[in-house]
Amino acid sequence: MSRPPSDKQDYTEVRRNESGEYVEQITEDAVAERMILIGKINGIIWLLFGILEALIGMRVILKLLAANPVNGFVNFVYDITYPFLAAFFGIVGTPTSNGSVLEISSLIAMLVYLFIAWVITSLVRLIMTPSKVKSTKIYRRS
Numbered sequence: 001m002s003r004p005p006s007d008k009q010d011y012t013e014v015r016r017n018e019s020g021e022y023v024e025q026i027t028e029d030a031v032a033e034r035m036i037l038i039g040k041i042n043g044i045i046w047l048l049f050g051i052l053e054a055l056i057g058m059r060v061i062l063k064l065l066a067a068n069p070v071n072g073f074v075n076f077v078y079d080i081t082y083p084f085l086a087a088f089f090g091i092v093g094t095p096t097s098n099g100s101v102l103e104i105s106s107l108i109a110m111l112v113y114l115f116i117a118w119v120i121t122s123l124v125r126l127i128m129t130p131s132k133v134k135s136t137k138i139y140r141r142s
Helices: 031-062 070-086 104-128
Strands: 008-017 020-029
Touching: 008 031, 020 031, 031 070, 031 104, 070 104
Parallel strands: none
Antiparallel strands: 008 020
């Protein structure tokens, strides 16, 4: 009689050493492993988009404070965020006052990137989540 396929595999291992014998019951759950993988992938996606959001947020604050663009850190933040914001420049006006700039286009970009991260993580979850969850226990009777 063949065993039906299962998402969980139970087995027992007997281990012996100088202090005695140990019986270890092990359950491997393929669905749980897949869900952990999905969580890790989505965690990496959120981390990357979170870093991008933080850098854009820093840019907005630095522009509001009229930070010196010649400063190395300020220049780094402006340079690293520019490629991610270029498509958003010119969507709306950019209010300025006494050197302070409110980059509304950067705030719009932050919302768009948040939405993109949510869509990607939702797609990963939809595509990778097993469509059928099945657990089988088999007992042997005499």
